[in-house]
Amino acid sequence: MTGHAAADLTSGGARLPGDGVASPLSGKDLAASIRAEVAAMVAQGPAPKLAIVTATADEASAWYVRSLARAAGKVGITCEVVDLGPHADAATITATLVALGTDPGTHGVILQTPLPAGVSAREVALAIEPARDVDGANPVSLGRLATGLPAYAPATAEAVVALLDHHGIALAGKEVVVVGRSTVVGKPLAHLLLDRDATVTVCHSRTVNLPAVTRRADILVVAVGRAGLVTADHVAPGAVVIDVGTHPTADGGLVGDVDAGSVAAVAGALSPVPGGVGPVTTALLLRHTLDAARA
């Protein structure tokens, strides 16, 4: 499908003729190849260690942490979950992050959200050592990223760009519309896209006539955290759509921020949920941890 989407965009974003079914922009192959690379590198030296600090009883969070730990184990990265419990205060979380920032056995540090009520994620994230901030959560990492200094980008934002690159979709000169202005995805992604010479628009809940803005996009990235918010009406024929959302369904499945059923009939290409941005994000966290260990 790589040739399809890239050629389509290059020729001005016209709808793929005749099929009416968006090419699926899977992240599975890319994630597998990143994991394989990481595993090969890890095998050559001492095992990197990733510490994940949690302070929540949230089930979805626990599920994510288990899956990340499992993925780490498979590539030879040690993963330690430091569970501070759902009532941890900011001082405890900060002290834990500071200690992990100098612990000689630790290389990567992730602060898992949600945090207990009253604890500001951005305030405590300031305590993550930037050289170990493998999910780019410290505001200092975002500032370094925005100014072009070495820094770990939030893995989800980087995964969007990596997925587009993997599928041969050019970014330079393209109109990219990002729906969502979070510091975890929307804002850092805007910087990554600007660095790649895209023309970048950031939309959000206060945007007037969202469909009119998103229909301008050659490439539309949706990271709003609302299941099915983006429908066919939001998408120009032939556009590339990247779905960053993940929402568990009642039947144990997962859906995204994009209404895949309607959008697939209009878009030229669409990343699936699950199996799109998600696995690439996880793989990049592992690569960052390796990088932090070898730095």
Place this chain on the structure above:
Amino acid sequence: MTGHAAADLTSGGARLPGDGVASPLSGKDLAASIRAEVAAMVAQGPAPKLAIVTATADEASAWYVRSLARAAGKVGITCEVVDLGPHADAATITATLVALGTDPGTHGVILQTPLPAGVSAREVALAIEPARDVDGANPVSLGRLATGLPAYAPATAEAVVALLDHHGIALAGKEVVVVGRSTVVGKPLAHLLLDRDATVTVCHSRTVNLPAVTRRADILVVAVGRAGLVTADHVAPGAVVIDVGTHPTADGGLVGDVDAGSVAAVAGALSPVPGGVGPVTTALLLRHTLDAARA
């Protein structure tokens, strides 16, 4: 003119009927009121001190530093210019900034550009103490700004928003297009505008069909550093245009990035150069210095 531009935007950005001459969005009154506020506050306590570190023989830079020092003096702020000469190396500049970050007599620190060839402004700016970084030059300040933590914004970016506020031009829900992706103006301004609920597009030299993108703007901010780049062709009738550029002319005058002659006939409102963003920027640097002294 305040009512004019605001009403115009609210009604969808239609051209001001009948006149064909953009309202001038002067920054002089706003700058004067900020300076008066600062002077009144300064008079109540010990004099704040601003240190400006220079390392250049550039004439325009020297002119700017002199005018800033003069403006500081008028409101009772002491201004010390630390001239390291045009051949200073990164280590010297860094050491100077670090020393000023702890000097008990200093409150605000500005690193003036350009810097000597081979010295990276963003690298050395990391040495500016964030609590004294009154022109928001440290990447850490940008990261804090982007995540909503207390930080000094680059004064020029903040001046754009202050000028719009002063003239009663609403930002929430508006389409704002920023031309220029610098870390000094474009990028921090995008964050400030997103915080104000604008839909923000950032364009640059690689944007395809720039006039088509800029014509979408209810509010167009031009910060590219190229004299007269934006012409009437780039501007929707009735749009508000903010000109951040300053370029000396052969006859000793100053022009902006906007071709004011042609744009004034199309835009609903236009900030002049000189007398628009510039004086507000200077006044905000003084206010930041006061804030840093009183923090």
